Each structure stands twice: as C-alpha cells, then as structure tokens.
Amino acid sequence: MTQLLRVQNFSVSSDGIAADEGQSLARPFGDTVDPERLFAWAGATAGWPGRTDSGGSRGLDDYFTRDFAHNIGAEIMGRNKFGPQRGPWTDHEWLGWWGDEPPFHTPVFVLTHHERPSFTLSDTTFHFVGGDPAAVLEQAREAARGKDVRLGGGVTTVRRFLETDLVDTLHVAVVPVRFGAGLRLWESPDELLDRFHLEVVPSPSGVAHHLFWRK
C-alpha cells in the first residue's frame, strides 16, 4: 500500500487560526491562542493519549483521537511545535514539551536549519533535519517502514507541505471559538477544494470535523 502523508486532529478556530506569534514557555501556542479551548474536544474522549483514567466519551470525536497513532510510522513537525527556541541550539537540555513519555512512539523529524544530534525519550526518537519538504518526507517514509507519516504541525509547517502538494489526507477539527488574530491555516477550507475532496462532519461536541483526501 502507498505510504500516505496525513494531517490528523489538527485543530483550528472557526476563523482558521491554529497558533500565534509570541510563543513562549508560558504560551506554547502564542499570544492569542488558548490550547485548552482548542483541544477540549479531544481531551474529553476516551482515546486521548494523555488520559490516565478509564473515562471519556466514545462517540464520534473518539474515533479521531484513537486513529491518531493507527498505522503511523513517523511524524514530521516544525521547530516551533518542538519548542520555543529560535536560531542555533544553545539549550540542549530542552527535550520537547512532552516530558519523559512523548505521545509519538515513532521517529520524529523536527525541521530546523541548525544541526543537533538525535536523541531518544522512551520509544520516541527525535531527529533534527534540514532540506526541502520532499527530502524530509523521503527520510520520514523510510523511517516509517511501510506505514504512513503524520504531518504534526504547526500551522506554518502544514501550509508549507500543502504548498508543495505533498499532503494526501487532512483531518482538521474546526472548533467553535474565535481567536481574531494569529497564524491561519486558511481563510476558508474552500481553498483546498481544487485538489481535495471534502466531507464536513458536525460533532455533538460542537466541532466540525473537516476530512480532506486527494482527488
């Protein structure tokens, strides 16, 4: 089977915003964006990777959270998803936002212009790679050993891979909240309709799941 490049559980506000400038340790998604509001729909489900109890909903939203790791063999993420540092890697103590047990469980390729050695936390190995999107995808596909590759974000990274037409499927959760300003995935989902099929599935949680796949 083909190895797909998939965007999964990518949450944006109703005005298309997924992050903002001004990222810091205290504001990982930048000035305007409150991640608790953006990911509340996912956190309420039984399949949420961070869940430690046996509760949570098992309706539609749960199909999306539990599909997160299914048949995924590697992730590609932008540098800002990995952490708030910019420029050369001066702080090698920073190992990502996720503590000792990152939720990826696969190789992760972090896009950066600056060299840094790979390291492993539990069953996730982070590699730091430059090059154009096609070359990075090629590396990730090889590491994924026949499985699909997740394009993990952030929003700038998703846009860059969309511009180079490397994305096969996207699941974007449009959340009923407006941030007003920030980094947009789109002005409107219609921008992708020249290249993708789209199904919009409203969830009882208020989220509108947008499912795109290549024409």
Place this chain on the structure above:
Amino acid sequence: MTQLLRVQNFSVSSDGIAADEGQSLARPFGDTVDPERLFAWAGATAGWPGRTDSGGSRGLDDYFTRDFAHNIGAEIMGRNKFGPQRGPWTDHEWLGWWGDEPPFHTPVFVLTHHERPSFTLSDTTFHFVGGDPAAVLEQAREAARGKDVRLGGGVTTVRRFLETDLVDTLHVAVVPVRFGAGLRLWESPDELLDRFHLEVVPSPSGVAHHLFWRK
C-alpha cells in the same frame, strides 16, 4: 486498560433488519437481505478489508472501516456468520465464507453446541465453543492478550450478548434501505438508551452511524 467487547461496522436496514431466515450458500444473509445493499457504504471506502486497489473514499465512512481491526485481539461470532450448516458438523470441508485469507487475523470463537476441532487459515484460527456468553467472552479475552474483543454478529448473537449486558460499545450503521421482514437488531435504537450513551452521526453516503457506549 480495560478489554472492551465491541460491536463494529454492524449494518442494519432503516427498519432494523440485519439478516433473515432461509440462509443458504446463495443467500448468506437469508431471504430478504441483500448484503450488497447493506455493505455498499463500507465497500466504497479506502479502508475496506477486501479492497485490492488504491482507490476508495477517505471521508467519515473510512474512519469506521479502518477502525475495524484496530486494537482488536479476538472475535466472537455466531454459527450462522460462519456458515449455513446446522446441527452436528458433518461437512468439515467448510472453512467459512472467506477463502484462504479471512479478514480477521486473530483467533475467532464460533458459537456452537457441537464439537469441532480448531483450524487455522493464514493468520486466523477458528475455535468452536459452547457455553454461555460470559464464559465465551472470558476465553476470547484471554486469547486477545490485552486487546479488545470484537463481537462480530450475526444479529442473533449481538442480541444475545446485549441481553446478558456484556457489550461495552456498539457501532451500528443504519443503511437507507428497507427490507420489510427479517431478523431485527431492534425495533428502535432507543431500546438501548437506558444503558448506553448514543451519538447519531449522518454520513454523506446516506448511512447514519449510531455510536453507543456504556453509561
């Protein structure tokens, strides 16, 4: 994590019918029920286990078909799902409907009052077991090695496990077709609301996905 007993991708007509009397080699679902109409929604998806090409839709319906094997370690099925024979196993040549590569890839427990030795086809092993639903579920859970157990049907088997209150989640696809007569899963999905949460999610294919999980 708990090992759930899950009904998945179980298709019924808008009048609640999933099979009929009169099962035969030519009519595996009985007199009134045309399986092509019942499963057309699933066959159109990229994730359909029987698919051999790279086509198929990747919208909502595909989330359900590709979830079919996800975290499933064993299946329980009724004897009529396995084949049209009744009574003692006189025809040991019959190895199920599925040819040399059954789509289960796990141990399968076939409910029967009559003894028959286990056999293996590719990576699926069929066991033939008697006893009450709770005892069969216990065997299946042990074989599933920590994963969930799928309750594969048919309709009589699903009803029997619902009556003994052993089912944790159900996904029932209500298909826009009426068969008029046959074996019903329910008169109405409301019958389950005393014990289960329900979300009804309409798909662009015309199917209404009914998602139940235990209160």
